[in-house]
Amino acid sequence: MSIALAAISILHLLDLVILITSTAANAWIVDGDLSADLWYKCTSKNGGYHCKQSINEDWLQAVQALMVLAVLFCLLSFVFFLCQLFTLVKGGRFYxxxxxxxxxSLFVMSGAIIFTVMNYAAASSSYGYAYVLAWLAFPLTLGSGLIYIILRKTE
Known part of the structure; x- marks a missing residue:
């Protein structure tokens, strides 16, 4: 059972790292020298890196809020898992x-969907690795949540 708990903990921490990276990294949209994320739009010219704040639209603020909430809820669920690991009665589930x-997982999915629908990127631009990590975090987070439903505490 300790191997399963270690594997679940590693999966949860991996998911947390992926969520933090996708929320903070400057690579949701990539177009040559331009890269944009939820917070800044940066260009690299003449060996310098110049950043300015991203657009101030409601949909982008919703994506920002949902991604931050996803990180916070993932972190809180890991703390709750550790607390329940020591306080839950034998045979109890980690509901x-x-x-x-x-x-x-629902927050990260909603944020990625809103970004996909509302982002009007140029034809030459493409989605960056942070956007892909956000979509990767969704099934990992959902899967670990379902594992916690199935998981029972044993001695």
């Missing part, structure tokens, strides 16, 4: 942890 993890 509280699972609810927070599934909510985190």
């Amino acid at each position: 509280f942890t699972a609810v927070f993890q599934i909510l985190a």
Whole structure:
């Protein structure tokens, strides 16, 4: 059972790192020297890197809020998992942890969908690795949330 707990903990921490990276990295949109994320739009010219704030639209603020909430809920669910690991009775399930993890997956999915629908990128631009990581975080977070529902505490 300790191997399963270690694997679940590693999966959860991996998911948390992916969520933090996708939220903070400057690579949601890439177009030559231009790269944009949820917070800044940066260009690299003449060996310098110049950043300015991203557009101030409601849909982008919603994506920002959803991604930050996904990171917070994933972090809280890991803390709750550790607390439940020591306080839960034998045979109990990790429902509280699972609810927070599934909510985190729904937040990241909603944020990525809103970004996909509302972003009017030029034909020459493409989605960057942070955008891909956000979509990768969704099934990982949902899967670990479902694992927490199934998981029972044993001695």
